[in-house]
Amino acid sequence: xxxxxxxxxxxxxxxxxxxxxxxxxxxxxxxxxxxxxxxxxxxxxxxxxxxxxxxxxxxxxxxxxxxxxxxxxxxxxxxxxxxxxxxxxxxxxxxxxxxxxxxxxxxxxxxxxxxxxxxxxxxxxxxxxxxxxxxxxxxxxxxxxxxxxxxxxxxxxxxxxxxxxxxxxxxxxxxxxxxxxxxxxxxxxxxxxxxxxxxxxxxxxxxxxxxxxxxxxxxxxxxxxxxxxxxxxxxxxxxxxxxxxxxxxxxxxxxxxxxxxx
Amino acid sequence: xxxxxxxxxxxxxxxxxxxxxxxxxxxxxxxxxxxxxxxxxxxxxxxxxxxxxxxxxxxxxxxxxxxxxxxxxxxxxxxxxxxxxxxxxxxxxxxxxxxxxxxxxxxxxxxxxxxxxxxxxxxxxxxxxxxxxxxxxxxxxxxxxxxxxxxxxxxxxxxxxxxxxxxxxxxxxxxxxxxxxxxxxxxxxxxxxxxxxxxxxxxxxxxxxxxxxxxxxxxxxxxxxxxxxxxxxxxxxxxxxxxxxxxxxxxxxxxxxxxxxxxxxxxxxxxxxxxxxxxxxxxxxxxxxxxxxxxxxxxxxxxxxxxxxxxxxxxxxxxxxxxxxxxxxxxxxxxxxxxxxxxxxxxxxxxxxxxxxxxxxxxxxxxxxxxxxxx
Numbered sequence: 001x002x003x004x005x006x007x008x009x010x011x012x013x014x015x016x017x018x019x020x021x022x023x024x025x026x027x028x029x030x031x032x033x034x035x036x037x038x039x040x041x042x043x044x045x046x047x048x049x050x051x052x053x054x055x056x057x058x059x060x061x062x063x064x065x066x067x068x069x070x071x072x073x074x075x076x077x078x079x080x081x082x083x084x085x086x087x088x089x090x091x092x093x094x095x096x097x098x099x100x101x102x103x104x105x106x107x108x109x110x111x112x113x114x115x116x117x118x119x120x121x122x123x124x125x126x127x128x129x130x131x132x133x134x135x136x137x138x139x140x141x142x143x144x145x146x147x148x149x150x151x152x153x154x155x156x157x158x159x160x161x162x163x164x165x166x167x168x169x170x171x172x173x174x175x176x177x178x179x180x181x182x183x184x185x186x187x188x189x190x191x192x193x194x195x196x197x198x199x200x201x202x203x204x205x206x207x208x209x210x211x212x213x214x215x216x217x218x219x220x221x222x223x224x225x226x227x228x229x230x231x232x233x234x235x236x237x238x239x240x241x242x243x244x245x246x247x248x249x250x251x252x253x254x255x256x257x258x259x260x261x262x
Numbered sequence: 263x264x265x266x267x268x269x270x271x272x273x274x275x276x277x278x279x280x281x282x283x284x285x286x287x288x289x290x291x292x293x294x295x296x297x298x299x300x301x302x303x304x305x306x307x308x309x310x311x312x313x314x315x316x317x318x319x320x321x322x323x324x325x326x327x328x329x330x331x332x333x334x335x336x337x338x339x340x341x342x343x344x345x346x347x348x349x350x351x352x353x354x355x356x357x358x359x360x361x362x363x364x365x366x367x368x369x370x371x372x373x374x375x376x377x378x379x380x381x382x383x384x385x386x387x388x389x390x391x392x393x394x395x396x397x398x399x400x401x402x403x404x405x406x407x408x409x410x411x412x413x414x415x416x417x418x419x420x421x422x423x424x425x426x427x428x429x430x431x432x433x434x435x436x437x438x439x440x441x442x443x444x445x446x447x448x449x450x451x452x453x454x455x456x457x458x459x460x461x462x463x464x465x466x467x468x469x470x471x472x473x474x475x476x477x478x479x480x481x482x483x484x485x486x487x488x489x490x491x492x493x494x495x496x497x498x499x500x501x502x503x504x505x506x507x508x509x510x511x512x513x514x515x516x517x518x519x520x521x522x523x524x525x526x527x528x529x530x531x532x533x534x535x536x537x538x539x540x541x542x543x544x545x546x547x548x549x550x551x552x553x554x555x556x557x558x559x560x561x562x563x564x565x566x567x568x569x570x571x572x573x574x575x576x577x578x579x580x581x582x583x584x585x586x587x588x589x590x591x592x593x594x595x596x597x598x599x600x601x602x603x604x605x606x607x608x609x610x611x612x613x614x615x616x617x618x619x620x621x622x623x624x625x626x627x628x629x630x631x632x633x634x635x636x637x
Contacts, residue, residue: 091294104602120294122328129331129364130293130324133356136363145372149602168293168323199352200323 012075014039014171014203015060020069022052022059029055031229032069035222042197042204042217044237047224048252053207056224057175060205061095062086073171091119094169098176100160102148108135108159109144115166134162138192154185161192171203172196178210186210190217211255215241223249270320274298274329276307282345283309285333287316291326300332312337315348326353331360397594401524404516419522427488427523428530432537434483439471439538442479443545446470451553460554461564467546468565472573474580476539478625481584484531485617489592492523493613496596497606505597515597524589531585532578539577572637580628584621591617 015037022030029052037043045053058064060071062078071078073092079085102111112131116122122130128144135141138158140151148156157177164172174193178186190213196202208214214221214237221240223233225248233240233249241253270289277284283304291297312333319326330346330353337344346354374382408415450466496519499505508515543565550556592613599609 105604116293121296122293126328129328129360132363133324133327133360136359141363149600149605168325199356 012072013037014041014074015043015205016070016072016075017060018070018072020056020059020071021067022055022064023067024055028067028229030059030224033224033230034069035231035234037203037205039203040197040201042193042206042219044214044218044221045205045207045224046209046214046221046252048209048226051224051226052229053209053224054175057173057205057207061093061173062090091167092170094164094167094172096157096160096164096172096174096177098179099153100148100156102156102159102163104148107145107147108140108151108162111148111159112163112166115163119167130166131162134165135159137165137195138162139188154181157181157189158192161189165196168200169202171205174204174206174208176208176210177206178208178213183212186213187216193217209252211253214253223252270318271295272297272325272329274300274303276303276305278307278309281309282311282313283307284313284315287314287326287329288318290320291322291329293323293325295325297325297329300329300336304336308340309342311343311345313345313348316350316353322353327356327360330357331364334361393598394590394594397597398590400516401520401590404514404521408517408521414517415525416518416522420526423523423526424530426491427484427527428534431484431487431530431534434487435480435534435538436541438479438483439476439541440545442475443467443471443542443547444549446475446542447546447549448553451549455554460550461556461560463546463550463554463556464561464564465568467550468543468569469573471539471542471546472569473576474625476542477535477577477580477584478621479542480531480535480538480581481588481621482618484527484534484585485588485591485614485621488527489588489613489617490610492589492592493596493599493609494606496593497599497609500597500599501601501603501606519597520589520593523593524586527585527589528582529585531588532581535577535581536574539574576628576632576637580625583624583628587620587624588617591620 013036015035017036018034020030020033021028022033033056045056047053055064059066073089076085076089078089102108103114106114109128109131112134113127116127116130120127132141132144135144138161140155140158140162143151143155143159148159151159157180161177172193177189177193181189193204193206194217197204206213206218218237220235221233221237222231223240224230225232232246233244237253240249244250244253272289272291272295273287275286275288277286285303314330314333316322330349334344334346334357336342346357349357446467447463450463451460454460454462454466496505499519505515505519508518547558547561550561551558595609595613595616599605
């Protein structure tokens with residue numbers, strides 16, 4: 001895993017969000033959001049469309065700047081843009097964007113090699129070995145020299161995951177990993193997420209409203225609400241679905257017969 | 263687990279036991295930090311067997327796998343037995359995945375022979391010419407349909423495009439045209455002063471700007487500014503499946519996206535050219551006054567002796583043609599763009615190159631044609 005900044009506290013929660021408020025110009029999307037994510041946890045941010053899930057993710061990874069509150073990783077404040085602390089922390093993140101966000105002018109191998117070239121002193125041969133391994137881990141062995149435009153949407157997403165894992169990050173963020181995927185591919189991606197966590201103890205944060213994924217791999221979830229502009233429920237998904245007294249939560253989590261499946 | 267600065271760095275300690283070398287791995291193995299090199303760990307030893315084990319490994323990642331893979335490769339080459347049984351199962355699983363990935367990773371050869379490249383380029387040229395012809399044909403048929411049902415024309419889009427490619431282009435067209443007039447005047451003055459024909463600078467500038475330079479320079483500016491913008495916009499729409507959405511609704515792409523742009527350019531190009539002519543003449547007039555001491559009234563009177571309405575028409579006809587060429591090239595390249603960011607960039611470049619190439623060809627054809635017609 002990429003080393004953490006020297007100020008990192010080993011026993012601190014991986015992510016600490018306190019009173020976070022996010023807005024686009026004058027429109028407030030989230031207000032006073034507070035939660036923590038522990039080491040090795042698979043943590044889901046769920047909620048209906050437009051509730052601010054992706055906004056929260058963009059604020060967590062530094063693509064958007066919160067209007068209030070604080071975010072700490074391993075006890076270290078995320079810091080101002082372009083600060084050394086932030087740059088050091090960013091190397092410990094991996095992000096899988098909705099469409100994979102692969103660089104289209106580079107082959108899959110080059111996509112994975114780029115962060116390794118930037119942040120490690122590995123030789124070209126070793127970087128190629130890692131790229132091959134990462135692609136094999138996501139089931140794309142043999143596709144190293146393909147361009148993103150030459151593979152399917154599901155494959156692009158898996159390649160995006162391979163790139164997100166290139167630096168063996170301590171935390172991996174997923175933005176709607178199941179969007180646009182068939183159930184089988186979606187389930188395989190869930191298995192991959194589990195495998196990454198179990199192998200390296202990686203902390204996983206997933207933004208999703210895919211119930212099958214939520215019930216099969218989430219350790220804990222927070223549910224956001226568009227009207228409330230914040231968290232309306234927090235806990236284990238099965239317990240929330242069965243015990244919550246909030247109709248918004250039960251309505252969201254009790255769709256279909258997913259609860260009856262083991 | 264994540265390490266702090268106090269974490270011990272990666273270490274591989276080797277110890278000979280008979281003909282076997284026992285390698286103990288300890289510390290934190292991180293991809294972004296240095297790791298021991300197998301050659302240094304091995305030293306001068308030539309073991310027949312290498313036994314690997316992990317003790318007090320605080321955290322590990324692909325860095326450890328790379329080291330183990332290096333050991334395995336050395337064993338394979340030297341014929342030594344590599345014993346990994348003492349390693350945790352997770353590490354052994356990933357190590358076997360790395361070995362499989364190494365074996366299956368065969369570089370994809372995209373190179374092609376010279377003859378193949380020439381053949382493909384020739385075929386590509388034919389395909390592109392055919393595509394351009396088909397597109398022009400579609401536009402003509404679409405125009406006929408539109409004449410029958412003019413209410414279908416998207417005037418609002420057309421006016422918006424007219425503003426974008428016309429009014430918004432005025433500053434750059436002004437600057438370029440004025441400077442072209444200045445440059446032409448300075449160049450012409452070198453020769454004309456030698457023969458005492460200073461006053462003929464007005465004829466040179468007037469005729470050059472109205473018949474040729476006004477239309478050509480405006481077209482070059484608009485090809486770079488608007489042609490590329492058309493290709494990028496339409497290419498991006500294609501990448502976002504907006505074009506597919508239009509087609510799935512049965513809305514002709516040509517009618518919806520292409521006509522408003524082509525009509526806008528067809529209207530604005532002659533107007534911009536007339537404006538460019540005026541600015542170019544003004545530039546020449548300024549040089550004539552400053553350098554050759556020719557009063558503006560004399561300059562104007564002299565110019566009118568050689569420039570007549572037919573010259574103005576020549577420029578306007580050329581400008582309209584150039585506008586249609588730029589519009590068609592931009593829209594066609596946008597519609598042909600690949601569905602990626604790089605594809606959109608290539609489409610914009612290709613639109614400008616295509617437009618400039620066709621502009622020069624059209625200009626040459628007009629030169630011959632007007633000569634024959636005696637215009």
